[in-house]
Amino acid sequence: MEQKYAIIVAGGSGKRMGAEIPKQFIELAGKPILMHTLEAFYKYDYKISLVLVLPKSQHKYWNQLIQKHSFTIKHTVVRGGVERFYSVKNGLDAILNNGWVAVHDGVRPLVSQDTISRCFDEAINGKNVIPVMALNESIRKIKNGESKAVNRNNYFLVQTPQVFSVDTLKKAYKQDYACAFTDDASVVENMGYKITTVDGNPENIKITRPMDLKIAEVLLK
Amino acid sequence: MEQKYAIIVAGGSGKRMGAEIPKQFIELAGKPILMHTLEAFYKYDYKISLVLVLPKSQHKYWNQLIQKHSFTIKHTVVRGGVERFYSVKNGLDAILNNGWVAVHDGVRPLVSQDTISRCFDEAINGKNVIPVMALNESIRKIKNGESKAVNRNNYFLVQTPQVFSVDTLKKAYKQDYACAFTDDASVVENMGYKITTVDGNPENIKITRPMDLKIAEVLLK
Numbered sequence: 001m002e003q004k005y006a007i008i009v010a011g012g013s014g015k016r017m018g019a020e021i022p023k024q025f026i027e028l029a030g031k032p033i034l035m036h037t038l039e040a041f042y043k044y045d046y047k048i049s050l051v052l053v054l055p056k057s058q059h060k061y062w063n064q065l066i067q068k069h070s071f072t073i074k075h076t077v078v079r080g081g082v083e084r085f086y087s088v089k090n091g092l093d094a095i096l097n098n099g100w101v102a103v104h105d106g107v108r109p110l111v112s113q114d115t116i117s118r119c120f121d122e123a124i125n126g127k128n129v130i131p132v133m134a135l136n137e138s139i140r141k142i143k144n145g146e147s148k149a150v151n152r153n154n155y156f157l158v159q160t161p162q163v164f165s166v167d168t169l170k171k172a173y174k175q176d177y178a179c180a181f182t183d184d185a186s187v188v189e190n191m192g193y194k195i196t197t198v199d200g201n202p203e204n205i206k207i208t209r210p211m212d213l214k215i216a217e218v219l220l221k
Numbered sequence: 222m223e224q225k226y227a228i229i230v231a232g233g234s235g236k237r238m239g240a241e242i243p244k245q246f247i248e249l250a251g252k253p254i255l256m257h258t259l260e261a262f263y264k265y266d267y268k269i270s271l272v273l274v275l276p277k278s279q280h281k282y283w284n285q286l287i288q289k290h291s292f293t294i295k296h297t298v299v300r301g302g303v304e305r306f307y308s309v310k311n312g313l314d315a316i317l318n319n320g321w322v323a324v325h326d327g328v329r330p331l332v333s334q335d336t337i338s339r340c341f342d343e344a345i346n347g348k349n350v351i352p353v354m355a356l357n358e359s360i361r362k363i364k365n366g367e368s369k370a371v372n373r374n375n376y377f378l379v380q381t382p383q384v385f386s387v388d389t390l391k392k393a394y395k396q397d398y399a400c401a402f403t404d405d406a407s408v409v410e411n412m413g414y415k416i417t418t419v420d421g422n423p424e425n426i427k428i429t430r431p432m433d434l435k436i437a438e439v440l441l442k
Contacts, residue, residue, distance in 0.1 A: 130361075135360075136427060136430075137379055137380065137427055138403050138404045138407075139360075139376050139378055139379060140353065140376065140377050140406075140416075140418070142375055142377065146415060147351075147353075147416050147418055148410070149401070149403065149406060149410060150376075151401070152403065155360050155362055155371075155376070156360060156361050156363065156368070157356075157359075157360055158358055158359035158360060158361055180370070180372070182359050182372075182373065183359045183370070185361075185370060186359075186370040194367060195361075195367075195368050197363075197368055202432050203432065206358055208357060209357075209423060211424065211440065214439045214440065215436045215439060215440075218438070218439045219432065
């Protein structure tokens with residue numbers, strides 16, 4: 001059995017939350033969001049190697065939080081880049097062996113064990129995997145300033161963790177950065193590889209707005 | 222000043238919620254969801270004419286709820302159709318004068334006064350109006366069984382109320398039903414009319430899953 005890795009990307013500066021502290025550090029049920037996220041992967045597999053990507057300026061504060069909350073889950077901390085792309089790249093540089101790697105948003109603490117499991121299982125089957133959710137509402141495309149209805153059944157919301165072989169993801173991240181690289185799947189896809197979708201879980205929301213924090217609190221119960 | 226109307230469409234049978242009672246009747250903060258929704262429009266303009274579209278089989282139960290909750294906001298109840306399209310059509314048949322009409326999902330009780338106001342204001346300016354929200358997450362398109370990343374900045378989630386002149390909407394609903402008619406804007410657009418988007422409000426969620434009910438409860442506070 002080859003090694004499993006999870007790169008947890010937390011680049012938030014707190015601006016969008018209207019908060020003093022970056023969103024990944026905001027407490028949810030008495031604990032920073034990021035600790036819930038790391039715990040989710042540890043619970044999935046206590047042997048997983050966790051790599052946390054955090055802006056350099058936040059490393060000291062993170063260490064203080066670890067002390068304060070007596071957080072004992074082992075993880076490596078690496079510095080974030082100016083774009084998510086560079087942050088993931090830095091995370092990958094900390095992975096020295098082969099195996100499978102999940103890249104996960106630090107502010108998605110409510111990822112289920114089932115979602116993580118579905119993603120790793122398919123990756124181990126040789127797939128490039130992302131968890132998705134059906135759209136609950138109609139969507140429209142804006143084209144030349146005009147909007148057009150599109151069939152929502154053809155579209156899916158993309159969550160994380162996105163899971164790949166270490167080898168594939170490292171190769172993909174050797175490409176030059178492009179603005180179209182909004183997630184890891186788009187980077188891998190640009191190499192010509194196929195992406196496989198599995199079911200995510202509806203609670204696996206990305207906490208970006210103050211409203212999301214309230215929602216996460218109720219979903220955690 | 223011409224008359225304002227709101228057609229509140231509630232067709233849920235309760236299956237998706239895993240509940241005994243249809244989702245529009247589930248209590249939120251001590252009151253059926255549908256009463257919150259009707260109240261939102263009444264609060265926006267106490268002179269608005271409210272038309273509630275409800276499956277015929279639920280009319281009796283609705284009357285019982287009205288008694289039980291001493292609900293006093295005046296509204297007309299009409300019977301629902303087999304598709305949302307026919308429900309809205311039935312609602313329109315109950316509107317006999319000119320003016321502006323909002324069509325709103327019964328299970329969106331958290332629509333803000335600002336959203337309703339923005340929609341009516343633009344409709345009164347001659348536009349066909351829908352409230353939209355930017356996508357918070359990446360989306361993918363499924364094409365021939367394969368998924369492709371698409372630029373999420375070109376797509377928006379569509380909410381309600383969707384507001385039009387009574388005349389325009391009545392004309393649009395004279396068309397034969399097509400499966401692509403997933404909301405009122407798509408029906409109006411099919412006549413060749415342009416759709417104008419305004420900002421919705423993030424709390425204006427559609428309550429369809431048990432999880433949404435929990436979220437709505439916390440957002441209502």
